[in-house]
Amino acid sequence: MLRLLARRTRAQWPLLAALLAIVTIGATLLGTCALLVTRTATQALEVVAARADADDVKATAYTVAVRSSDGRSVAADTRDVLTSALAPFPTTTTTRASSVMRSLPIGPEVGGMPAETYLSGLDDLPARALLAAGRWPRATTDPAAAPEAVVLESTARMLKLSPGSRVHLGEERSLEPGRALDVTVVGVARPLPGTGWDRDPLAGAGYDLAYQDGRSTVHAYGPFLVDLADLYASDSVLGRLEVTARPDLSHPERRDLDAVTRNVADADRRLERALADRVRIQRVESRLPLTLDHARQQQQVTAAAVLAVAVLGCVLAATALALAGRLTAGVRTAESTLLSALGVGRGQFAAAATVEGSALAVLAGAIAIPASSASHAGLTHLPPLSGAGLAVGPGVNGAQVLAVAAGAVALAAVLVVLAIRRAPDGGERHHRRELLARSGADLLLVALAAIGWWQMDAQPTGSGARADAVRVLAPALVLTAGAALALRVAPHALRGVDRLARKARGLAFPLAAIEAARRSHAMAAGLLIGLACAAGTFGIALNATWERSQRDQADLSVGTDLTLTLAAAPRAADGAAVTAATGGTASPAVDRGIAVGQWIGSAGEPPRLVAVDTTRAGALLRGRLDGDRTWADVGAALAPPAPAAGVPVPAGAPLAITGTATGGTPLAVTPRLLLQDATGLRTACNGETIPLDGRTYRLPDCAPVDGLRLVAVVLPVAGLPGAAGGDIAVTLTVPGAAPASPWTATSAPPEPGQIARPAVAVTGTSAGTRLTMTATVQLTGPEVAARTLVASAFPDPGPVPVAVSTRFADELNVHKGSELSLSIGTTPVTIEVAEILPTVPGAPGAAAILADVDTLSRALAVTGNLEFPMDAWWVGKPARADAAARAADLYLGAVSTRAAEAARLAGSPPSAGLPAALRLLVPAATLLLFAGVVLHVTFDLRVRAVEVARLRGLGMYRREIRAVLLGQHAGILLPLLMAGAVVGALATHLVAPLMVRSDTGAAPVPAVVSTWPWAAEAALLAVLLAGCVLAATVVVVAQANRADAAHLRVTS
């Protein structure tokens, strides 16, 4: 038998080579996918770690209430804990500490308000601040000497300090107060944005005139930045001591990252043990485990999709082998019959088939291992893997070898099963049985596909990232079932053509149609061709769908083209700077969690408030909307009826205020002004308390830049205890002329009745524009009453119109026209639902509210709250290519862009595996399709050689024979290709949106929309068609040329 096998191999080597090629393609696809989900996945995690933002991998230990004498040891022990948790990666650490508040005897006291200050020490101060004057502080060597200190510019300005100033700091405000001490100011510094000043007790502002120190409201100034050694020696209680460790992850190993993830999670417990009772509270915080877990989740999402592609490739290869096996059995029918007649049993046939199959599996495996390594290496050198930093040379790993071996054996087993299957007896009963079995198999396939699709469709929107069998198998099931169904339809269509062709007068068309419609083996390659075409078109469409979803997610996630999330409070000049840097439409934006009434959200997610200048919503907002609505339409429904004109305030203009009051007791006001720039940014300018004594007072420099307009003035009225009140008249004079604009006066809640007859008049004089505000103030009555007169360049907006997300509307059961109350800080604002949106830009999938930032600010201002709600700058349509870099150079905060987010989602190392696998699927499907076509037409050549010769005997010209054969193959291949494309399109519509998940494994927001890239699909179909035509033409020409007497001689 072995000798027979050897001889048969020599005689049928082209056929065996075709079988080997198909097994090799299938095994190579599996091996490559195995490398993508193992080697590339591991490397992706390492690249994510290496590329992570420093803030995402640092670990910070916070300790509270440390005695200064313990400061040094606590810092050292904390450093040890962090460094060991991050081992074996080299780590750099920084320390910052701040004392608790202590009294500041030199501080100005207004209305009896005390002043406080504090000490801070940073071991990397020069990296966090810019020296404006003097020098950095040095550690004092003489214990009796006053420590050297640097103060921030704003502190220096408020306290009138300069290098050389000596400041006496009083005792600490604690149960065991540290002693008073003097410090010598040696420098003045400007804090650098984005360098951690948000951790400063005064957030780097330098002062706070309404600081809550836990017992009362005080004026707070500081910090006095001293050397850490001096801080430890200052006999202060360290209110905060922070140690930050930054690991160097430039060359990470997967196992080290896994170890660090575990160690950082355990660092809290170790720190508690190490510090014991030297601190009151300690905590270690690090986003490193979260960053790595997020990358792992992304990998799992990608792995599920890559495995689905691998299964699809495997089904394709098995289908190709089934075809090849059937054709091989057909070719060997005579040989098998002869051997059976000579007494060869089924066992011997099975043994021979197993030997042949095993040899094919071994050979295919031996080729597929290096081929898959090379294919994987090639893929990694193409985008997006190359762009994700995942390019590698060819390599072999265990999972790959296992996948290749299993794939080759499984595919070879298909051949063995087909070879030892009992040959059909050709009887009617057998034919019926076969038809019944095939129908049953088709039905089972359709049922499984339907269940798979239903399972995918029903998976929860927040399902996990881990790959499950349904997500892996369902796409292949749906495509195979679709191709099988299409194969059932194709013969009916061909029979229609057959009926039509019979009426024709000539022979070529009818004969081609009859051969295509009636020949039993005509559709032998149908499933493979249909499935391969469906898989190829589906692969391209899935890739396009996935890419579009990434862009859609990025659009909605960022919400606009460029965002700049503020690290510190905005300044009046920022709007012009952002506009100049980006060249786009800039708007102040709110993006924060809020409480709506008593509702603070569900599942730990507070409702989100997003507010921008909605008069420019069309230019600012991004994200897919439903129906024909545009963001401009939505914005128009939310925007205020008219802009606030206000009173122009020239840069550096001296603002003067004067006031009078009737009654016997003196009254005073603390004027607060609200100014607006061209971008809509509003900044408050607070004046000192002035008595209403008829004298003129100068307000602070409220307009540091040009282009500001005064839009509101708030005058809290105060008097000495026992005062009854009276009529007040306050006049604010702004240099320069102002166009006439309506102003409104009101009394701020609560208890607005304490101020009666509020009024405001705007007049132009030679000295400038005068705002005269009058009212009758009643100081008696409830203590909680505000007694605040508000004059504004806009009326009370009433309920703020908002658009809410569908989720918000569903969770709160609200609809258009519903009124709700939300809290901005401590101020309640009434809102009215004007629109319901699928989702709100910047808050994808969240219960969120979209509002106009101007209207929100107006609603706050009329209550006397001049806080301008702002968390970020949103910029639409930036004109400059380097807008992001220039915005970052402003040091206002973190910059993110829609384009960068889309690139991150589509090209992040853990996600890049899917498009790579799809790039592999399309050529693999194409190759297998061509293999099927070649097998099909070659088999036809063998079967019909004599018939074609007889047609020549009947007088057909060779060209007519060629036309008949080509027509016949075209009649079969074209409908199959078209049917495959239709199946691919349907599968894209049904399955592709369900296969695309967000990087956490949840359903993406916005919902995925299937995409059918016509140009790419047309190109693929053109290639498939050209390949089919070429293969068929070559074989047909050879067949027609060989149709001569020699063939007739064989049988006749």
Place this chain on the structure above:
Amino acid sequence: MSGDLAGGPLVTVRGVHRSFGSGPTAVHALRDVSFDVTAGTMVALVGRSGSGKTTLLNIVGGLDHPDAGTVVVDGAEVTGLDDDGLSQLRRAKVAYVFQTFGLIPVMTAAENVGVPLRLARMPTAERERRVELLLELVGLADHGEQRPAELSGGQQQRVAIARALAASPRLVIADEPTGQLDAETGLSVMALLRGVVESEGVTVLVSTHDPVMMALADRVMRMHDGQVDP
């Protein structure tokens, strides 16, 4: 060139040589074969397997080319025709009946008979009438919609004869038409061919081993080792 050759030779073969292969292993299938076939007669070509019968028939029908010699059929020199000319000759003047019937398996009996008529682009209605007549002639009027696999061997060969007669050829070449049939069926097929010669006036050149066939032929030519016995 197809003049009135009634009683004259329809086929003239002169000095035909045909060999396969070359050198010492060459097989000389035909050696200096010459003969005439009178129009309207049935000539039986007999001889053992390998004697050159099929080669000679293929050369007369233009399916094969002789190494030397000439063949003239109905005034047309077959050996001088190009590929298209040979096809035209078979389409208009020469028809084949194969030992294995040579029917197109996916076509019905009627469709098979209609193949030469479609090649001649005969109008559909006329074609259908002609097919009906021919099926009636061969006794298969009720089997027109059956496919070859649904017919017996004799019925299939009758269909093949009907197809051969469809385009009214001058010459029918039949290569062992009863080779796959039992004696009784073979006799009926031979009787049919004989009847066709007499009723349609066509010339039949048939190779056979069948003595009955020889008895029905007007002339018997014996072949031996590539030569026609005198």
